[in-house]
Amino acid sequence: METTKNTSGKHRRDGDTYEITSSEIEHYNDLGYLVLKEVLTDYELKDLDYWFDHFISGKEIHQMNKDFCDMSQPYGTPVEEFQLVNAMCPSMYRPELANNIYFRVAQSIASQIYKAGKAEMDYEQFLAKKPSKAGAEFAMHQDLGYWPKTKNTWTATFSLALSDSNIINGCLQVIPGTNKEKELRVHLPKPYNGNEGETMNRDTSHTLVIETNKKDQPIFLPVKRGDVTIHDERIIHGSAGNSSSEWRKTYVMAFRDSETIKQERAMGYTHSHNDKLDWKEVLG
Ligand SMILES: O=C(O)CCC(=O)C(=O)O
Known part of the structure; x- marks a missing residue:
């Protein structure tokens, strides 16, 4: 059903539903990503801004341990040296955030994309790149390279722009079509400057990185505040540092099949x- 003639977001929203077209679903399934404009209004974003800034400024640090971290640097990096600030699973720490407007609208989109089972929210993450931090990069990876082996891998990871995001401040980059590669690329712990030769693992750092090859042609996905990108679990993606004088702010929310989550x-x-897993065992 191709009803979305006027592509502006407000014509596609009806309450908690944001209507997407069959060609957008096809695009997502074929190329592994999608960009949707004006998903939330500025009014709706204001409440999310409050919680985002609350977490990113470290107000819940006392209870978060490794969930408040810099994913571009090893765990234990002093907070004042953070460049890429991450707050994992925020509504686990502040349940008032759960069931917010972003969750409800993203749920409506995930359910339109996924018909083979029930799409449910699996986890959330706040991600902020400080201004003028060239090192605030998110190393190229496939999300599945990070996660335990499950029977069904279907995932739609939503990134809501809370600030405009562009090439200068390190917007998301994807390599379209890599979602169709049969084998996952090899993911290795990221070596850090000054730590060459030091063994990094899942206890010392969260960051894994793949080697890209000459054929890999990333494209940038610049977005405006209120827009959303969606990427699947196999597409190669990442982002560069922030060379601008403004923050880049993103609210990530991932949906997976309800049985996968179980x-x-x-x-x-x-x-x-902070999960305690035997990674050798669960990666399969
Ligand atoms: O938005 C970014 O810079 C990267 C986020 C990412 O890699 C992810 O959500 O899987």
Whole structure:
């Protein structure tokens, strides 16, 4: 059903529903990503801004341990040296955030994309790049390279722009079509400057990185505040540092099949960096 003649967001919203077209679903399934404009209004974003700034400024640090971290640097990096600030699973720490307007609208989109089962929210993450931090990069990876092996891997990861995001401040980059590669690329712990030769693992750092090759042609996905990008679990993606004088702010929310989430939880996996897992065992 191709009803979305006027593509502006407000014509596609009806309450908690944001209507997407069959060609957008096809685009997502074929190329592994999608960009949707004006998903939330500025009024709706204001409440999310409050919680985002609350977490990113470290107000819940006392209870978050490794869930408040810099994913571009090893755990234990002093907070004042953070460049890429991450707050994992925020509504686990502040349940008032759960069931917010972003969740409800993203749920409506995930359910339109996924018909083979029930799409449910698996985890959330706040991600902020400080201004003028060239090192605030998100190393190229496939999300599945990070996660325990599950029978069904279907995932739609939503990134809501809370600030405009562009090439200068390190917007998301994807390599279209890599979602169709049969094998996952090899993911290795990221070596850090000054730590060459030091063994990094899932206890010392969250960051894994793949080697890209000459054929890999990333494209940038610049977005405006209120827009959303969606990427699947196999597409190669990442982002560069922030060379601008403004923050880049993103609210990530991932949806997976309800049975997959049950399987993850049975392994003790919630996507919190504080989960205790035997990674050799769960990666399969
Ligand atoms: O938005 C970014 O810079 C990267 C986020 C990312 O890699 C992810 O959500 O999987």
